[in-house]
Amino acid sequence: MAQLNPQPRQVDNLMPGRAENGQPRPVDKEKIKAAVRMILEAIGEDPDREGLVDTPRRVADYFEEVTLGLRVDPARHLEVTFSEDHEEMVIVKDIPFQSICEHHLVPFVGKAHVVYIPRKGKVVGLSKLARVVEEYARRPQLQERLTSQVADLIMERLQPMGVMVVMEAEHMCMTMRGVRKPGAVTVTSAVRGIFRKSEVARKEALALIRGTLR
Numbered sequence: 001m002a003q004l005n006p007q008p009r010q011v012d013n014l015m016p017g018r019a020e021n022g023q024p025r026p027v028d029k030e031k032i033k034a035a036v037r038m039i040l041e042a043i044g045e046d047p048d049r050e051g052l053v054d055t056p057r058r059v060a061d062y063f064e065e066v067t068l069g070l071r072v073d074p075a076r077h078l079e080v081t082f083s084e085d086h087e088e089m090v091i092v093k094d095i096p097f098q099s100i101c102e103h104h105l106v107p108f109v110g111k112a113h114v115v116y117i118p119r120k121g122k123v124v125g126l127s128k129l130a131r132v133v134e135e136y137a138r139r140p141q142l143q144e145r146l147t148s149q150v151a152d153l154i155m156e157r158l159q160p161m162g163v164m165v166v167m168e169a170e171h172m173c174m175t176m177r178g179v180r181k182p183g184a185v186t187v188t189s190a191v192r193g194i195f196r197k198s199e200v201a202r203k204e205a206l207a208l209i210r211g212t213l214r
């Protein structure tokens, strides 16, 4: 378990994939294709050989897909809330996510667990939390920032008593290069509100999550 983060943070509403008029800016696929062709040349490959001839286009499509979260606002999923007579913990476990690390642009893949305690019964559909995780993940990311962004957005939009987000992921940049440690799992957590103050609440949340932690 990583350390519990004691620092409150501002919600990061930055959408770098938007132009100044607020409209999503389409991915410049021609630019990616040219860049991939240069990479192939740089490593001594022949970009015109049969197996590689469509690779620049495929990589451009791939980058468009894995950075989709730059061109959408995850907050829109938390706009519709409903009232439920429930002020106990709500937990969504094992939300799968796929991201790319911003240091190497290679994937890191894992699961997120989100726990929150609604205030005055203000809750959101469970699938919406998964959408928020997914869209923040589909950007060049750091696992630490991804974890905080999910927690901060839920705090801002639902104003719950508290939020705890735990993420566990395997980073391909650790598996395939550098230290080459396949199977190493990085765990991050972000705690807000009552979970920061109350060890009892934190322990209960962790016990609910723990069934899935290795």
Ligand SMILES: [Zn+2]
Pocket: 101, 102, 103, 104, 105, 106, 171, 173, 174
């Ligand atoms: Zn990396």
